[in-house]
Amino acid sequence: MSYLDDFEKIIREQLERVERMKTAQAAPDFAAMDKIVIGTIDGDGIGPIIMDSCRAILHRLLADEIESGRIELKTIEGLTIENRIEKMQTVPDDVLAAIKECDLLLKGPTTTPGKGDGRPNLESANVTLRRELDLFANVRPVVIPEKNIDWIFYRENTEGEYALGSKGIEISDDLSVDFKVTTTAGTERLARAAFEYAKNNGNKNVSIVTKANIMKKTDGKFLSICREIAEDYPQIKVDDWYVDIMAANLIDDKINSNFNVFILPNLYGDIITDEAAQMQGGVGTAGSANIGGRYAMFEAIHGSAPRMVEDGIAEYANPASLCRAAVMMLRHMGDTDKAQRLEDVLDAAAKDLNMPGDGTGNTAFDFTDYVLKHL
Numbered sequence: 001m002s003y004l005d006d007f008e009k010i011i012r013e014q015l016e017r018v019e020r021m022k023t024a025q026a027a028p029d030f031a032a033m034d035k036i037v038i039g040t041i042d043g044d045g046i047g048p049i050i051m052d053s054c055r056a057i058l059h060r061l062l063a064d065e066i067e068s069g070r071i072e073l074k075t076i077e078g079l080t081i082e083n084r085i086e087k088m089q090t091v092p093d094d095v096l097a098a099i100k101e102c103d104l105l106l107k108g109p110t111t112t113p114g115k116g117d118g119r120p121n122l123e124s125a126n127v128t129l130r131r132e133l134d135l136f137a138n139v140r141p142v143v144i145p146e147k148n149i150d151w152i153f154y155r156e157n158t159e160g161e162y163a164l165g166s167k168g169i170e171i172s173d174d175l176s177v178d179f180k181v182t183t184t185a186g187t188e189r190l191a192r193a194a195f196e197y198a199k200n201n202g203n204k205n206v207s208i209v210t211k212a213n214i215m216k217k218t219d220g221k222f223l224s225i226c227r228e229i230a231e232d233y234p235q236i237k238v239d240d241w242y243v244d245i246m247a248a249n250l251i252d253d254k255i256n257s258n259f260n261v262f263i264l265p266n267l268y269g270d271i272i273t274d275e276a277a278q279m280q281g282g283v284g285t286a287g288s289a290n291i292g293g294r295y296a297m298f299e300a301i302h303g304s305a306p307r308m309v310e311d312g313i314a315e316y317a318n319p320a321s322l323c324r325a326a327v328m329m330l331r332h333m334g335d336t337d338k339a340q341r342l343e344d345v346l347d348a349a350a351k352d353l354n355m356p357g358d359g360t361g362n363t364a365f366d367f368t369d370y371v372l373k374h375l
């Protein structure tokens with residue numbers, strides 16, 4: 001029965017991954033580095049347009065560091081759907097090698113072929129990169145000042161439903177099985193990162209979000225490990241919720257401002273962060289950091305918007321989400337002053353520009369001009 005062999009192989013691979021996690025590299029000390037290489041990856045669809053905007057802004061903001069050679073902005077070519085299909089690789093080997101030579105990455109959205117769209121069934125480039133670079137924490141802030149909302153989501157980024165998302169087994173015409181994976185090491189490192197953030201930012205409240213009543217083994221482990229890590233932070237208020245009621249809580253204005261830091265398994269984090277970003281003004285407004293040990297990758301939380309390209313309105317794409325990701329990258333590098341300077345201008349742009357993304361209002365070029373003028 002070949003699917004039993006498939007299953008055995010899957011389990012072996014996961015056990016090997018657990019061992020690799022135990023020897024993972026620590027994050028670089030950016031302050032001590034003579035040179036930091038930032039790779040920029042355009043991606044597909046609206047990607048090149050919003051990345052051009054963001055690159056121009058970073059060139060202005062980091063002009064001195066680029067001039068002195070402390071920072072290099074390097075364009076990584078080839079992570080396009082056309083090249084990926086031609087090579088039949090989600091992230092072609094030469095592109096992955098170029099990516100691994102960088103210290104930090106800023107990435108535009110990449111298109112994932114969907115079932116039935118006539119393209120080969122390649123895995124999502126995001127999922128591959130998160131796995132290959134072991135970017136275990138997906139950190140997504142959502143801030144809505146007028147509602148007193150200041151949220152930050154720590155989404156597990158390499159496990160859960162995604163670890164084996166393209167390795168499910170079609171047992172027969174009548175039966176398909178997918179797998180969900182939770183590991184002790186994978187949950188511990190995510191929970192630790194979230195609690196450290198909460199501690200370093202005034203002991204913010206932490207909420208653990210699972211569906212441990214149904215997914216007893218995987219979410220059950222996730223919840224109990226988060227609770228164990230919480231014991232190291234007795235000063236922090238911790239609660240836990242099921243994901244369905246948390247989806248409701250987020251839009252309940254009587255209580256939603258009480259939440260601060262969220263810890264979630266991968267798929268729930270994917271869904272809940274889109275909901276939260278929409279409340280902030282749309283998925284085009286939120287940035288996202290994928291943090292690992294050796295590497296960190298920053299990106300917009302939205303996709304490549306192929307419909308905007310088909311409708312001929314790609315130039316109306318909003319670079320704000322990608323620029324917010326750049327703010328997170330600057331903070332991650334320790335350049336908090338420049339991060340704040342850019343964030344302030346982005347806040348102003350959000351008020352002064354009108355970018356509904358439907359082919360009316362301001363374009364990405366207007367956005368770039370505005371930010372360059374106000375930096």
Ligand code: IPM
Nearest residue numbers: 112124126127270301302303
């Ligand atoms: C995200 C995206 C990705 C995900 C897609 C593009 C694979 O929705 O970053 O939230 O599901 O993680």
Ligand code: MG
Nearest residue numbers: 270271274301
């Ligand atoms: Mg998503």
